[in-house]
Amino acid sequence: MTDLPDGAVLCDDGLVRTVWGAAPGMMRDYYDTEWGLPVSGESAHFERLSLEGFQAGLSWATILRKRPAFREVFHGFDADAVARFTGADVERLLDDARIVRNRAKIEATITNAQATIAMRDEGGLETFLWSFQPEDTPRPSTIADVPTTSPESKALSKALRKKGFRFVGPTTTYALMEALGIVDTHVMASYRRGSSGVWPS
Template sequence: MPADPASGNTTPGTVLGDDGLHRTPWGATPGMMQDYYDTEWGIPVSGEFAHFERLCLEGFQAGLSWATILRKRDAFREVFADFDVDAVSTFGPDDVERLMGDARIVRNRAKIEATITNAQATIALREAGGLEAFLWSFKPTDTPRPQTMADVPTTSPESVALSKALRKKGFRFVGPTTMFALMEALGIVDTHVVGSHRRGASGIWAD
């Protein structure tokens, strides 16, 4: 557990904030990233649209920083109909061109087209129990317990398997690294550095 801030000690692998809380380094920058880390990241969500949104945003993040995506999230939600799967699945060439002209989002044609394809694949997946159940079926039997950021993996056997399974279902931009990031964001695994005040916040893992 984190040391008492008053003692002057620190917990290896974490950053001690002015509020006396220890955090994983990437979530310790005050403002947008810290708010996201403290309130959303690693917490399970409910429903198809919430899982679809996170899957799509992780796909857009590939090759970019998460801060870039987070700053643009409201715009992404607006242009992709709040990630309503049924609505996005009907987007056509005109919609793609409209999105390519919108500077508020990441204007990557392949990623935009993949989002539409993934909406269609999500609809097809409903017959097999739906996207939410499908993603969670790859939950591992244990979770990493990183002491520092250097200990945090970027893939896992489960993320590799999930990537392959989604690709077979027609999904795109769902590589093993992207899927591991999705599993982290959803709390399917817990990669908060041991000692962070958010460790175990998902309620899925004991520590």
């Protein structure tokens, strides 16, 4: 296949993927088995929101490599446990080279855990995030066609900030929507297009 659009790659296993998920290894595994697929439960959504916040200014590969340690130190992203973290916990995490040692992001994760708990009476974080699902999804032919924000991600960012969340700018919330399958931004030629079951291919 020689006429693939920019950003679509025919891989060594005969499958077409988006360029960032093409190389064998960690990123391909994530692309093939996790990215763009809905998850279930508060902790799973809180984890993805938290890791997207930690990713700001860094590569996703960096976050993915550190994800096992993130899951360990944040107690599986159990909001109740994280919400109880103290200043001593922040200092402990700042000494842990296995994660991203950024004070503002660590403190934001604790704040966001508390905000997540506060949302339970209103249906919870999962329901809240999915309430911003748009009426349609992008259909990018090339990698250049993939948006980085949307009206819905801007609205979600604003709404989360109003609820007390931090590190939830519109680019971060759009990446979160992509990761969860709230939008499908696999390039049209990718074999993963439509894999979420949320949107037709």
